[in-house]
Amino acid sequence: MLKVPDHQVAGHQAGDGKLGPLIDDSGHFYKPLQNDGRGSHELAFYTSFSTDTRIPDHIRKFFPVFYGTRHLEASDGSGLYPHLALEDTVSSRINPSVLDAKIGSRTWYPQAAEDYIIKCLKKDRETTSLELGFRVSGLRVYGNKETGFWKPDKKCVLNFSIEDTRLALRKFVSSNPSTDSDIKPDCSFASAVYGGPAGILAQLLKLKSWFEEQTIFHFYSCSVLMVYEKESILQGRNSGAEIKLVDFAHVIEGKGVIDHNFLGGLCSLIKLISDIVTSSA
């Protein structure tokens, strides 16, 4: 039984006759292949990555498992359409809090078409990408049964300043993620989610070590998804904090050079999260 995922925080969304991702009960996430070249590009990445023996297991787990392509009834009602079948790391969770950070101060690659470069450069300058090395593309933070999720709308998120971004990273791990700017986020889940040997910071540092060495791929316009389950923490269990890289429509070959653009942005994200962990300890 296919349905539209309700946890999505960024990217094309299905519903209202639009083409977007679908999920099923077996833990799969189906992403329609965009037909402007991006789809085939992303498929080529998943095919290449999933069989590349140079990727260590402790890094591979930061990427969704790829199950090939499936022809499914598209969400826009246009009939059978090719989809990437991927591991769904979010929908299987209970009230997952999710943050999508698009990494890199530059979302375009040197060989891209000129009009694409101009479009990306404009957006990189209008958002925090250029100054901060990444931008938040979306987030939703679970409050409780009454309040449900705090989910700022897309336009609001795209207008985030550096200070808004810092605040969003604090709200993401707070019990009071209100839109009310008078309420200071308490960061009460910072140590459970960001900190500790299995926390998000530790995972990001592992990813960083790999990016200091790997020269196989350059990841443009790729996001780090951060997920955890608040109720799991409140019940004294593991936070389920996990990072996943997503969106590979603009991955190019590294040709022996490290992905300094992704690495720089990743280090900036790490610094901001590290500051939160330190100040909440």
Place this chain on the structure above:
Amino acid sequence: MLKVPDHQVAGHQAGDGKLGPLIDDSGHFYKPLQNDGRGSHELAFYTSFSTDTRIPDHIRKFFPVFYGTRHLEASDGSGLYPHLALEDTVSSRINPSVLDAKIGSRTWYPQAAEDYIIKCLKKDRETTSLELGFRVSGLRVYGNKETGFWKPDKKCVLNFSIEDTRLALRKFVSSNPSTDSDIKPDCSFASAVYGGPAGILAQLLKLKSWFEEQTIFHFYSCSVLMVYEKESILQGRNSGAEIKLVDFAHVIEGKGVIDHNFLGGLCSLIKLISDIVTSSA
């Protein structure tokens, strides 16, 4: 007694009636203050940096010591002109080999004037800056008494491809830094210059650790200068390998964000040098 330094590998050069840096016998390097705002900008940086107590000593030594400003007879014969008085870390050496690497895939800062941004972006795309995260701005490598220095001309260096850059970093530590492309650089000084606990790689890694944390300054269009003395190695003494950051006309405030642009490029340089050390071990 002021004279024109002969070790300079990049930047404005004095001589032929042009305004450029001067040196004296007391180990000072005098850099004329550029009068388009860059000069006062660089002066402001040195003034601020030299009194900033947040800079640890093991990082401060990577920057030239600043001795204030001096009014000196300009090299272009135009009379008295203000100069920055800096530590000269090169001229006091015997036949120093020098490499200047301008760090960062982006040499422009977000607040710069639009025409300046366009000019920089063009040059970043034409050189290796964009793809590699840095570009070699100049180098000279000492051969021996007969051959003197191998110093590719400025135009040739600006046209370096990524492969040329990799090769230049190998030639920089080779006993046969010939322009003849058939001769493979032997990298015989790689371990003495790049490697070891006091080598250039170790120094770059210390600098990297600081850049992962520091949010005080963002260094645009700034270079890492690498220097060593070949004859010192051949005589069984220390290589004198040293890095110095130079050119601070485009340093801006960090405002709580790390310099991900510099850090990414620095990591790319580190990877290339690390590859040379590993393959020469």
